[in-house]
Amino acid sequence: MAGRYKSDLKWSDVTPKHAWMNRRQLIAGSGALALGSIAGPAMASLAAKKTDYGADLEPNDWDAITSYNNFYEFGTDKGDPATYAHALTTDPWTVEIDGLIDNPGSYGMEDILANVTLEERIYRLRCVERWSMVVPWVGFELADLLNRVGVQPSAKYVSFETALRPDEMRGVSQNVIEWPYREGLRLDEAMHPLTIMATGLYDEPMPNQNGAPIRLVVPWKYGYKSIKSVVRISLVDQMPVTAWNTYSPREYGFYSNVNPDRDHPRWSQKFERKVGGGLFAKQIPTQLFNGYEEEVGSLYAGMDLLEDH
Numbered sequence: 001m002a003g004r005y006k007s008d009l010k011w012s013d014v015t016p017k018h019a020w021m022n023r024r025q026l027i028a029g030s031g032a033l034a035l036g037s038i039a040g041p042a043m044a045s046l047a048a049k050k051t052d053y054g055a056d057l058e059p060n061d062w063d064a065i066t067s068y069n070n071f072y073e074f075g076t077d078k079g080d081p082a083t084y085a086h087a088l089t090t091d092p093w094t095v096e097i098d099g100l101i102d103n104p105g106s107y108g109m110e111d112i113l114a115n116v117t118l119e120e121r122i123y124r125l126r127c128v129e130r131w132s133m134v135v136p137w138v139g140f141e142l143a144d145l146l147n148r149v150g151v152q153p154s155a156k157y158v159s160f161e162t163a164l165r166p167d168e169m170r171g172v173s174q175n176v177i178e179w180p181y182r183e184g185l186r187l188d189e190a191m192h193p194l195t196i197m198a199t200g201l202y203d204e205p206m207p208n209q210n211g212a213p214i215r216l217v218v219p220w221k222y223g224y225k226s227i228k229s230v231v232r233i234s235l236v237d238q239m240p241v242t243a244w245n246t247y248s249p250r251e252y253g254f255y256s257n258v259n260p261d262r263d264h265p266r267w268s269q270k271f272e273r274k275v276g277g278g279l280f281a282k283q284i285p286t287q288l289f290n291g292y293e294e295e296v297g298s299l300y301a302g303m304d305l306l307e308d309h
């Protein structure tokens with residue numbers, strides 16, 4: 001359909017998987033069917049660019065990443081998100097971007113995706129509960145989006161909000177934490193090149209249980225900072241209220257940088273177990289900033305990491 005306009009496309013038509021399929025079909029040179037799904041070079045270029053990030057890491061497999069999840073909006077058991085998150089409508093999807101910026105507004109997923117470079121980044125993910133995974137995310141640098149909307153000099157923090165849809169999220173009828181799920185970063189953390197908004201994994205569109213259609217990934221912080229299914233990003237001048245910090249500030253600090261030297265009040269953070277190794281998987285030592293100290297250590301120069309946790 002050569003004459004198809006961009007506006008006819010749903011954003012899910014331009015996700016990495018589709019681009020990848022188009023590319024493969026192009027290479028295979030297959031016939032009419034392939035031609036029907038090729039919407040031009042602009043689409044093919046949306047395929048996630050491979051990078052060196054995490055080239056030395058062993059990613060968990062698809063099944064582990066998509067069946068062992070925390071997404072309390074769908075229940076608190078690890079299997080609940082995979083069972084119930086399909087109820088979330090992810091297309092169409094808009095992200096409200098507001099606060100101390102030049103171009104506030106409601107940004108559709110197709111618009112967000114059309115203006116960024118998708119990359120594959122293999123990152124470690126360390127949950128505060130002491131399990132970890134390695135995930136091949138597809139995403140783009142949050143800085144790209146923030147630069148586009150024009151951050152004003154008075155902005156000091158970024159706050160994020162997850163969708164709150166009681167009709168689609170069976171878990172929000174329970175007051176485990178205060179809904180909607182909220183998170184926040186200092187502006188320099190949000191602008192750091194390691195901080196991405198992920199829209200897929202393993203070259204597939206983001207599965208609902210992992211935070212479709214768009215979620216934050218901050219690899220040097222405990223997993224709960226990486227907020228899923230984001231509908232709002234606000235640039236603010238005060239440290240934002242966050243769900244877990246509100247729930248228990250002593251246990252869940254605003255920064256929540258992975259730190260083996262600061263124990264959670266109820267357990268040690270010195271070790272972790274990588275998901276997928278079975279019940280008796282050996283413990284592996286947790287690294288300061290989850291192994292990203294070289295990249296992000298300077299953000300916290302002069303800070304007491306035990307106090308300002």
Ligand SMILES: Nc1nc2c(c(=O)[nH]1)N[C@H]1C(S)=C(S)[C@@H](COP(=O)(O)O)O[C@H]1N2
Nearest residue numbers: 069070071072127162181223224226227228
């Ligand atoms: N909206 C929302 N985002 C969330 C959570 C949640 O319950 N709700 N759980 C967090 C926690 S505790 C972790 S460890 C990661 C897990 O991401 P994954 O399921 O993709 O591995 O998501 C984080 N983002």
Ligand SMILES: [Mo]
Nearest residue numbers: 127128223224
């Ligand atoms: Mo977590």
